[in-house]
Amino acid sequence: MTECLACSRSADASAALARRGLRVTPLRTRVLAALHHAGRPLGAYELFDLLKAEGAASAPPAVYRVLDFLAAQGLVHKLQSLSAYTVCAASDHPHHAQFLICRGCGGVAELETPALDRLAREAAGTGFRVEHMSVETHGLCTGCAATGAGA
Incomplete structure (x- = not known):
């Protein structure tokens, strides 16, 4: 089984x-x-x-x-x-993430975003230690956009 x-x-x-x-x-x-x-x-x-x-x-x-x-x-x-x-979609290593949140179906996709890691390194260069950073982006997933859900 x-x-x-x-x-x-x-x-x-x-x-x-x-x-x-x-x-x-x-x-x-x-x-x-x-x-x-x-x-x-x-x-x-x-x-x-x-x-x-x-x-x-x-x-x-x-x-x-x-x-x-x-x-x-x-x-x-x-x-x-x-x-x-x-x-977490990538729990095997530390990372900063971007979340794509669909306002139609409520689904969430997690993206690893190198730009966020770069921002954390730049902040570290100023002496600031980033403990947590994520971006939450709201919109419509492909399926909801195609069906007009959430319109």
């Missing part, structure tokens, strides 16, 4: 935590799995409600702590404009 792609990616993210010597708790595993299976960004309370229904989470602060932890590990990103979280 073959494993679904979302399950495989979730397992890879959990394995990355283990390789770093970090605990792979049941809640961390479930949060990763839920985000991978959602296929779209999820708000913390939406994620909590989903996990609570499965009996996997008992309080919103626990979910927030896990999300903060996973973001610090580079496995998820917080989309500030949506107050939602999405899995």
Whole structure:
């Protein structure tokens, strides 16, 4: 039996935590799995409600702590404009990202953007250490633009 792609990616993210010597708790595993299976960004309370229904989470602060932890590990990103979280498309290396957020279907695509890495290096040249940088771009994906969704 073959494993679904979302399950495989979730397992890879959990394995990355283990390789770093970090605990792979049941809640961390479930949060990763839920985000991978959602296929779209999820708000913390939406994620909590989903996990609570499965009996996997008992309080919103626990979910927030896990999300903060996973973001610090580079496995998820917080989309500030949506107050939602999405899995990192390139969690195997540190990077600055650009997110293309479709206002029609709510889908998100993550792009690695060398220009952002260059900006971080330029900032470092002034003595400023960039801790986090991302760009969130809103518009319509190809599918929504073709069907007129979100018009």
